[in-house]
Amino acid sequence: DFFGSDVAIDGDTIVVGASSADTTSTGAGAVYVYVRTGTVWSQQARLIASAGGLFDGLGESVAVSGDTILAGAEGSGTGNYATVFVRSGTTWTEQATLTASDAMTGDWFGYSVALDGNTALVGAFSDDTAAGTSAGSAYVFVRSGTTWTQQAHLFAADAVAGDELGKAVSLSGDYAFVGAPSDDHGAASLAGSTYVFERTGTVWTQLTKLVPGDLTSGDQFGYAMSVSGTTAIVAAPLQELAAMSTVGAVYLYQRVGGVWTQD
Numbered sequence: 001d002f003f004g005s006d007v008a009i010d011g012d013t014i015v016v017g018a019s020s021a022d023t024t025s026t027g028a029g030a031v032y033v034y035v036r037t038g039t040v041w042s043q044q045a046r047l048i049a050s051a052g053g054l055f056d057g058l059g060e061s062v063a064v065s066g067d068t069i070l071a072g073a074e075g076s077g078t079g080n081y082a083t084v085f086v087r088s089g090t091t092w093t094e095q096a097t098l099t100a101s102d103a104m105t106g107d108w109f110g111y112s113v114a115l116d117g118n119t120a121l122v123g124a125f126s127d128d129t130a131a132g133t134s135a136g137s138a139y140v141f142v143r144s145g146t147t148w149t150q151q152a153h154l155f156a157a158d159a160v161a162g163d164e165l166g167k168a169v170s171l172s173g174d175y176a177f178v179g180a181p182s183d184d185h186g187a188a189s190l191a192g193s194t195y196v197f198e199r200t201g202t203v204w205t206q207l208t209k210l211v212p213g214d215l216t217s218g219d220q221f222g223y224a225m226s227v228s229g230t231t232a233i234v235a236a237p238l239q240e241l242a243a244m245s246t247v248g249a250v251y252l253y254q255r256v257g258g259v260w261t262q263d
Helices: none
Strands: 003-010 013-018 030-037 040-047 058-065 068-073 081-088 091-098 109-116 119-124 137-144 147-154 168-172 175-180 193-200 203-210 224-228 231-236 249-256 259-262
Touching: 013 058, 013 068, 030 068, 040 091, 068 091, 068 109, 068 119, 081 109, 081 119, 091 147, 119 168, 119 175, 137 175, 147 193, 147 203, 175 224, 175 231, 203 259
Parallel strands: 003 058, 030 058, 058 109, 109 168, 168 224
Antiparallel strands: 003 013, 013 030, 030 040, 058 068, 068 081, 081 091, 109 119, 119 137, 137 147, 168 175, 175 193, 193 203, 224 231, 231 249, 249 259
């Protein structure tokens, strides 16, 4: 079932993806919801997507914000969508299916998702863009009432083929973090980078590109990340330490005003 393919928590609600669960079809995937009462956690729901098909992999990525869950389905089946579920009381129902305006097979839309209030962020790291094959991208969706619409399609300003922008995403308020772990820096191949986008009104623009000075080939900085308020952490899981390979590291960033700096 791949229970635990991704996890998320908000307050007393935990969400767990099971991307290979057999539900509407083999490997269609499922999402499990747990809630806490006192010190006891109990299963509240098992969610499946109405769009679910063979090997879709719903639950490959999950995010939760209040009474809303976003679950990505990037699998080899129909895939390439993300499903929104909402809770009323203790009952969860499907509210929307999010798809890219320019969706293509193999984009891996839904491999990563993030959610904050009425804004959703979905990565498509294998998206072929004007910059080249698998340059990658991310999509922003916003909710008005019960309707979700695409607000922006995010690209790196210096994108090239193979960067895989959108392998990881995180969202907090008007700031979106999007990882490109296969980005090269000169001779340092696959060192990775992370792009920060900022929203003003309804317009998203690239604010900065985060690249630690000690990155080397294969570090894959930007493979995972999380941002909350003025603090962000970004992982480089394959970074070496002394003579030890793939030890990994995590970088901490703080925002002062509109500037993100490494702590």
